[in-house]
Amino acid sequence: MTLGASFRIALRAMAANPLRSLLTALGVIIGVGAVIAMVAIGQGARRAVTDQVQALGSNLLTVFAGQAQIARIVRGDAVQTLNIEDAEEIQKAVSGVTGISAEYSRQAQVVFRAENVISQISGVTPQFQEVRNFRPARGEFFTEAEMRSRAKVAVVGKTVADRLFPDTEPIGQRIKIRGITFTVIGVMEEKGATSFTDRDDIVFVPLTTAQRRLFGVTHVRTIHVQVASAQEMPAAQEALTELLRQRHRLAPHQDDDFTVRSQADILQTFTSVSQTMTVLLGGIAAVSLIVGGIGIMNIMLVSVTERTREIGIRMAVGARRRDIMLQFLVESVALSVGGGLIGIGVGVLGSRLITRFAGWSTLLSLQAVLLAFAFAVAVGVFFGLYPAQRAARLDPIVALRHE
Amino acid sequence: MSLITVRNVEKIYRMDGVEVHALRGISLAIEPGEFVAIMGPSGSGKSTCMNILGCLDRPTAGTYLLDGTDVTTLGDEALARLRNRRLGFVFQSYNLLPRTPAIENVELPLVYAGAVDRRARARAALDSVGLGARAGHLPTQLSGGEQQRVAIARALVNSPAIILADEPTGNLDSSTAGEIMGLLDRLSQQGITIILVTHEADIAAHARRHVLFRDGRIVSDEPARSRTVVAQGPAQR
Numbered sequence: 001m002t003l004g005a006s007f008r009i010a011l012r013a014m015a016a017n018p019l020r021s022l023l024t025a026l027g028v029i030i031g032v033g034a035v036i037a038m039v040a041i042g043q044g045a046r047r048a049v050t051d052q053v054q055a056l057g058s059n060l061l062t063v064f065a066g067q068a069q070i071a072r073i074v075r076g077d078a079v080q081t082l083n084i085e086d087a088e089e090i091q092k093a094v095s096g097v098t099g100i101s102a103e104y105s106r107q108a109q110v111v112f113r114a115e116n117v118i119s120q121i122s123g124v125t126p127q128f129q130e131v132r133n134f135r136p137a138r139g140e141f142f143t144e145a146e147m148r149s150r151a152k153v154a155v156v157g158k159t160v161a162d163r164l165f166p167d168t169e170p171i172g173q174r175i176k177i178r179g180i181t182f183t184v185i186g187v188m189e190e191k192g193a194t195s196f197t198d199r200d201d202i203v204f205v206p207l208t209t210a211q212r213r214l215f216g217v218t219h220v221r222t223i224h225v226q227v228a229s230a231q232e233m234p235a236a237q238e239a240l241t242e243l244l245r246q247r248h249r250l251a252p253h254q255d256d257d258f259t260v261r262s263q264a265d266i267l268q269t270f271t272s273v274s275q276t277m278t279v280l281l282g283g284i285a286a287v288s289l290i291v292g293g294i295g296i297m298n299i300m301l302v303s304v305t306e307r308t309r310e311i312g313i314r315m316a317v318g319a320r321r322r323d324i325m326l327q328f329l330v331e332s333v334a335l336s337v338g339g340g341l342i343g344i345g346v347g348v349l350g351s352r353l354i355t356r357f358a359g360w361s362t363l364l365s366l367q368a369v370l371l372a373f374a375f376a377v378a379v380g381v382f383f384g385l386y387p388a389q390r391a392a393r394l395d396p397i398v399a400l401r402h403e
Numbered sequence: 404m405s406l407i408t409v410r411n412v413e414k415i416y417r418m419d420g421v422e423v424h425a426l427r428g429i430s431l432a433i434e435p436g437e438f439v440a441i442m443g444p445s446g447s448g449k450s451t452c453m454n455i456l457g458c459l460d461r462p463t464a465g466t467y468l469l470d471g472t473d474v475t476t477l478g479d480e481a482l483a484r485l486r487n488r489r490l491g492f493v494f495q496s497y498n499l500l501p502r503t504p505a506i507e508n509v510e511l512p513l514v515y516a517g518a519v520d521r522r523a524r525a526r527a528a529l530d531s532v533g534l535g536a537r538a539g540h541l542p543t544q545l546s547g548g549e550q551q552r553v554a555i556a557r558a559l560v561n562s563p564a565i566i567l568a569d570e571p572t573g574n575l576d577s578s579t580a581g582e583i584m585g586l587l588d589r590l591s592q593q594g595i596t597i598i599l600v601t602h603e604a605d606i607a608a609h610a611r612r613h614v615l616f617r618d619g620r621i622v623s624d625e626p627a628r629s630r631t632v633v634a635q636g637p638a639q640r
Contacts, residue, residue, distance in 0.1 A: 012502065313498045313511075317486065317487065317492070317511050317512040320483040321479055321480070
């Protein structure tokens, strides 16, 4: 008998009991749908983090003040070990360094006429634009001269601009930060919100202005170091670590009083977390696929019993054992394939709904879709095998007499 | 050479550790084109004999030659092939596939034979039993007699050498039974060997030869003299 004939028989058997077929396939539908949606969530989270880290700029080393265990910005001013001279020295002495951006950031109130917002005030150097790949969309950034003169100029992020100047042109307006008047000279391009922060809720001022005029400090929180190429990253990291240890007069037995992270480090941390999450979620979903397979096996066993007489008739007119086996195997695979196809639809739709209503970014991966589908087919074969064998092993005489 | 040669065939069933001798050594030869009625009371072994002749069951001992081939040595696959190509079954309860149109029921043996011109041959077989107009009907939409005619078309479709009919009229009223037997008579005249199991004398009267079973043995095997004589003969219960 041909596969096509087996398939037609299977479809007829399934169509004879549509509700039962649907309920049987439901386990696989949910399983495949869950695998696809879960992996999409995991991949989406991973992409969000990757985008965010890459948006920092390329080939970037980040030096944090203090000894940190994880790649997060140290809060407060407890650690004051980095300063702008460190940054300048790194640019001068470490080979392969193409740009430096030292930063000092703190939350502060920003006032424009009757409007006011609490936003992050970031004191940075003009090089920030190139190093962090973040530029004004309109107007301009401040210059080296403005930096040296501690000019009272500010470049506002998109969110701040929208909130403070809902219907006025921001550029040229005067805003007050901690009571000091600044002139707005530019509006930054939109970076978008990530799962952690709104990167547009920010006001840039010259680093020197932030240190001396606004916050009265001399240190910086972070130094971003741009390196010419990815190959030079390890050497640059080593050289700048050595340089900072010397400048900070650390004895060989002392720990670093700063932390250097590369993008690769940060990415690795987040991707390994999201990878684990993806595998975990996918694994849980895969369990439901196996449960779905057991459902198929259960119904196929019932079906074999119900259709014992049919099996007897088929054997009497010349069906070989493998024809019977094939027929039931095709039927269980048809159930799981049908369930798998519907499940792909459910998974894709589910991912969309999650993105729309929960706001999580999801990323459908063709690989996960194919894997889930292949797994569903394998489940159909595996759990269909035993019932099909039972059908094929029936004694034709007993089967023919079965009521 | 006979079409069917059965020698000293025994069949022992084991039921809950008790051995049941269904056949206690039967020998039988059937020539091509014969119309044989197998008769006997319930439990006489006639159904067991039918199952063995139909290659649905294997004897415990003895030999069964079909077309000169010893069937007892064949595997499941070869037996399935024999049932498909050489034999056609007609059952008391028709045994049509439910929810399957008549034409597709008739096609069934061709599906397993891997034939290509299935639809045309199935239609020809249905026409030959006078049911060409009912090809698309489901078994539930057909009367008992019509269902049995579909079953006969199914038995015929692969041009078998032998048709095995097990109480083919058992579920039918006498006039419908007459139609079915008329159909079998016609097939017999066309040269197909027919083996008929029945316990009704007037049905057996259509056959040319009567084989009587009792307690797993053949107690008589003689040609039918004429319908009226047979009806009063030893074959009658």
